[in-house]
Amino acid sequence: MRVVQKYGGSSVATIEQIKKIAENIKERLQVTSQIVVVVSAMGKTTNSLISLSQTITKNPDKRELDVLLSTGETQTISLLAMALQEIEVPAISFMGFQAGIQTNSIHGRAFITKIDTIRIEEELVKNKVVIVAGFQGISQDNDITTFGRGGSDTTAVALASALKCPCEIYTDVDSVYTINPQTFPNSKQIHKVRYDDMMEMALSGTKVLETRCVELAKKYNVSLYLGKALNKDKGKGSFIMESTDLEQMPITNVSIKEDITLINLNFKSPTLVAKIFEVIKKGSINLEMFYSGKYQKQNHLSFICPNSEVDNIVKELKALSKNIKITTFSEYVKLSIIGSGLSTHTDIATSLFEELEKQKIPVHQIVISEISISFTINKKDLEKAINNIANLFQLQK
């Protein structure tokens, strides 16, 4: 029996928590003989290191920032190894390069190209718990690289794939929910979720797992379990898998994205479209609900972007041309109704929008994909919309 477990930053924020994680691993060894543990940096360490670099330069070199940030995870692995050894569990820590995690050279958001597990396998055979620093690898040029947001989850899934075993991700939420329980306390737990639905949720603003890690798990068919670290109710988390054996509910989840701005652009010259695309692409922003069209000899272009990116985008667009009329709306939120059942239950969109009309909730943009319906509404209508949608699709407890 073999498993890869991943513990996030909030579950290893203090030495006391690291000790508890060690106890937890010791207990697990009674049923699972080979354990590989992936850890993040302690608590807010990564943010502190970023702030430190900002006191030197507003635009730190990405290679050097990777060197700096990698130290957070490196500290956690050694401390967890010590905590395990202290309770007589043989353990050994590995930085990314020692664990054989090879990547391309895109600093700050590197991709894993290959994992050479020889050293890990050697230590597992010696009955050692192997602790691997998440979020980091090594490029072909022998440079330290990091993977960007959710990087430790990616490390865990990639290792599980290479080591041909399941992956358990421990975090500060106890499972996947139909709706974020912080927004909708009456939300329901979901214990089995399809990879596709989980990816769509991540894209749509449900911050449980990053899209990339779920994508990787789907690609290599890694059994993924999501649960709360040190939770007494073991196994009460969520399994993410290819297909669920339950009678599938048509709708799995409603994801909410706040802190977004709708940007509308109007301009005459059609040659501007390509240039505007270039400006937007350069910022490598996650654009959403992108719409382009023509009306009364005017070109229209609209999209949603994170509030934090608005100033930057508007500045770039203004620099591009004086002839673009820019309007921004920040009082919107985006909702996404997600479920693999959507592709077969064609009546869902109809009943959804009928319900919203009945409740007098104006809908601004709508984008429909195979397994999701996304739309924007006014912020002030959020609570009312959530309550009615939860009731309509039985998403409450």
Added chain:
Amino acid sequence: MRVVQKYGGSSVATIEQIKKIAENIKERLQVTSQIVVVVSAMGKTTNSLISLSQTITKNPDKRELDVLLSTGETQTISLLAMALQEIEVPAISFMGFQAGIQTNSIHGRAFITKIDTIRIEEELVKNKVVIVAGFQGISQDNDITTFGRGGSDTTAVALASALKCPCEIYTDVDSVYTINPQTFPNSKQIHKVRYDDMMEMALSGTKVLETRCVELAKKYNVSLYLGKALNKDKGKGSFIMESTDLEQMPITNVSIKEDITLINLNFKSPTLVAKIFEVIKKGSINLEMFYSGKYQKQNHLSFICPNSEVDNIVKELKALSKNIKITTFSEYVKLSIIGSGLSTHTDIATSLFEELEKQKIPVHQIVISEISISFTINKKDLEKAINNIANLFQLQK
């Protein structure tokens, strides 16, 4: 023109200081085109990390402690690289393993076995300042190792040897002195010191450079310069070299060791000697002024050790046998008169002890080597002794 510069922990304790060091390096580039910089962890970082590990275990695994401690230097290299880039100096940082610093596997006090400078040479040719993490390397098993106290100086000297260039060590003292100026404010600077004298000083308690780093410099004939970081008076430090071209003063320095205890052992069974040696060796303590003899059918054994080791040694000796009579004296200090001239000026010992007798300063133990005379006196006589010795050998300003 090429140089290796090393900046210690106190000179890179804050971001402001790191920025100043960067400015300093930029200025130096005007006269020296290829600069390799070795840095320590910021300020008290290493001690903080040790304390952190102590909250988990009193006896952390040495391999894991190396992983933890190495992060201190790794943070400094990336921050200094950013600071240089911010003022438009191309720079790149390397951890020990990236800089090709290969060591044996003795964690916590590893020795460098080989330096592969290919990557450093490549970057120097590209006109980059190369920043290397001090104190760390990589073993043949691909494990992170550290070098123990003064480890960053060792990194710097070893790199200078491999890169065939001089080495400059910047610290918080402005030069070597005849006597520690904190003890004797009227002390004189020495601008040229022989390797042998410098090593003897380090062994005798002058905490300017570690013996190991001077030994390495002597072995590979590395030109060594010691100065104060960011000192306006450039070149006012000390050159450490094979032989000085000055008319050699017979005495270069008086080193002082406080916080020492004299331990006297008396026992009958001569077979105990070997066992006592074993106990003492096990603690890997720097024993000094070791003396063993027989008097009236009793075996005597005496030595000096750091105060911090006394409890441990006494405990071990008591466990070894009940028949050892142990007496300890902690009110002593050890003085060492150092100078390569000692070997030719045979009258120095005579005039020294005549002077001490004249001043009614009792001397307890004496050990004489080729280039030093060491002896212990009572703590209360220290100031008087220093003043008279400084006067006798012209060591004051």
